[in-house]
Amino acid sequence: MNLLTVTSVRPLTPRMTRMTFTGPGLGEIGTWPDQQLKLLFPKPGGTAHVSDAPDVGTWYQAYLAMPDDERPWMRSFTVRSLAAGVLTVDFVLHGDDGPASAWAASARVGDVLGRFGPSPDYARPLGAADLLVFAGDETALPAIASLLELISAEQRRLVFVEVADPAEKQDVPGVRWVHRSAGEDLVSVVTAASIGPSTWVWLGGEASAVRALRRHFVGLGVSKKDIEFAGYWRRSLTQDDAPTSDDLAEAQERIAALSE
Known part of the structure; x- marks a missing residue:
C-alpha cells in the first residue's frame, strides 16, 4: 500500500467535495474506465499506514492483524481522474458520522490517507452496443462522469443520476437528474424509460437498487455480459458489516458475468 497526501479541497455541491492527492506510485498507474481503489481512514490517534507489502494477500493479512482500535477504516472509492501523478476523488458528504464522510467534511491540505489500488486486473472495457445506459446515485456519479468522458459524441447514451435535490446537479452533459426531494427514485425513473x-x-x-435495475434489464433481453453492476453501499449497513445473502448472491453474479 501507499500513502496519499491531500493537495486541494474544493466543494462541488452542498453534499459533495472534490479532493486531489499526490503520493508514491501514482505516476506509474495507467488509466482505464471505472478505476476503483481502497482508501484507508485513520482512527483517532491512529495512522493510515498498514504495511509496505506489495502483495495484496500479505497486505490484507497485516491489516486484519492490527488491533481493532488501531486498524484504519477501509472504504471503496472510484477515481474521478488520475493524470500526471495527481489523483482526484469526489466524496459524498452524508451528514452522518460514517468515517469517510466525517473525514472528508473536515479534511485539509496536508492530511494523509492510505491507498491500495487501483489495479488494472479489474479493468473492464466499455460496451459497443447501439445504446449505452448509465444509471446510479450520487456515489456513482464520479464513475459515470469519467466514463462519459471516454465516449464519442456520436455514441447514443442515456444517463440517469439520483441525487438529493437540484442543488446537487453537476456540469455533466446529458444527465437526467432524478431528485429525491421531488419524490423521484432511480429505479422508477429508469424502468419507465x-x-x-x-x-x-x-x-x-x-x-x-442496483439489483432491481439489473433484473429489469435482463428482463428486457439485455445480455448479462453486457451489464456492468456494482452495489457501492447497503442501506443501514457499512463495509465493516458482514455480507448479507443478497451481497453474496451479487458477488456470485459478478464472478459469473466475468467468466462469460
Missing part, C-alpha cells in the same frame, strides 16, 4: 435489448448497461449505487 423506453430502452430496447441492444444495449450495454452500467449500474452503480445502493445495492438493492
Whole structure:
C-alpha cells in the first residue's frame, strides 16, 4: 500500500467535495474506465499506514492483524481522474458520522490517507452496443462522469443520476437528474424509460437498487455480459458489516458475468 497526501479541497455541491492527492506510485498507474481503489481512514490517534507489502494477500493479512482500535477504516472509492501523478476523488458528504464522510467534511491540505489500488486486473472495457445506459446515485456519479468522458459524441447514451435535490446537479452533459426531494427514485425513473435489448448497461449505487435495475434489464433481453453492476453501499449497513445473502448472491453474479 501507499500513502496519499491531500493537495486541494474544493466543494462541488452542498453534499459533495472534490479532493486531489499526490503520493508514491501514482505516476506509474495507467488509466482505464471505472478505476476503483481502497482508501484507508485513520482512527483517532491512529495512522493510515498498514504495511509496505506489495502483495495484496500479505497486505490484507497485516491489516486484519492490527488491533481493532488501531486498524484504519477501509472504504471503496472510484477515481474521478488520475493524470500526471495527481489523483482526484469526489466524496459524498452524508451528514452522518460514517468515517469517510466525517473525514472528508473536515479534511485539509496536508492530511494523509492510505491507498491500495487501483489495479488494472479489474479493468473492464466499455460496451459497443447501439445504446449505452448509465444509471446510479450520487456515489456513482464520479464513475459515470469519467466514463462519459471516454465516449464519442456520436455514441447514443442515456444517463440517469439520483441525487438529493437540484442543488446537487453537476456540469455533466446529458444527465437526467432524478431528485429525491421531488419524490423521484432511480429505479422508477429508469424502468419507465423506453430502452430496447441492444444495449450495454452500467449500474452503480445502493445495492438493492442496483439489483432491481439489473433484473429489469435482463428482463428486457439485455445480455448479462453486457451489464456492468456494482452495489457501492447497503442501506443501514457499512463495509465493516458482514455480507448479507443478497451481497453474496451479487458477488456470485459478478464472478459469473466475468467468466462469460
